[in-house]
Amino acid sequence: MSGGYVSLTTPLSVEDIEPLHAGDLVRLSGVLYTARDAAHARMAGALTAGEPLPFDPEGQVVYFVGPTPARPGHAIGPAGPTTASRMDPYSPLLIERGLRGMIGKGTRSAEVREAMLRYGCVYFGAVEGTAALLAQCVKESEVVAYEDLDAEAIRRLVVEDFPAVVVNDLHSGDLYEEGRRRWRRRE
Template sequence: MSGRGRIRLRTPLSPEDIRPLRSGDLVLIGGVLYTARDAAHARMAEALAAGEPLPFDPEGQVIYFVGPAPARPGRPIGPAGPTTASRMDPYSPLLIERGLRGMIGKGRRSLEVRRAMREHGCVYFGAVEGTAALLARRVKEAELVAYEDLGPEAIRRLVVEDFPAVVINDLHGGDLYEEGRARWRRAG
């Protein structure tokens, strides 16, 4: 695990922004995140298959796998904790191939997704589950972008400030889940 302190990232991300990241790095993300869960990902895959445009250009962007709760008065968004990322695995390579630079969720990613990430330049960040209300405080603006009928699973454009995450899968084959298991086995 890296001991480099917190790394500040600003979206959109370039390949140069993510190349130095290593699994275990703690990051603070600022700028725009797009929200999308499995239902929205399925619709984006259908749009691509039909030759239709996506609701947003994934080039350099970061998708946060979240279905936020309704916003309280005076807040842009309600509690917004990460969703299990493997639910997006069938669709993620399609977006990664189109320039997606980051994904935020919880849990492991498939070999196919990790391969696409290394090949096309994308990093997977983990957000801490159980911190939905705290993560929502990092959201300064929220705007509906597409698929309103999906309710909380609609695509939203969030503007965030110092959104905390940890690098799980980097461009160099690093996998924090594997590294953590290996460290635990050595300690046992």
């Protein structure tokens, strides 16, 4: 741990994420893939049709984001997290294929949390309202699939010290549930 953060470099293994607990602060470096609802639906269709995915999810982290166009001198425009529950119908398909992390905002369904525990995946939260700051952590951005989806295309991002918080861990920890319990005790 460095400066109160756990530093992780992708790709991630189960051994990398097993020590994490809900509420831990992390800084991710390496590759993240972007994907929102439309891209997730296409990947689900590809799997149903027996076609390969645009990237191998094994050990990877998907960031639920639709970044804005990059300004001159920047790899990407503002890139704030999208509501993760919109990906819930599709996330288990990637998790069972080795996805180790997801980044978004909001809670996840029971089915997604169950798949995370079963196959070894954590859900990280990124702070909404910090889109311009998060974009500064992105050093490279390249569209790798579904270019016609524009902002929702799948991108391969190279990030450095991307800040996130562990929301759901491999120990059934849930930061949202823990926060609600703490708040109720104060009443």
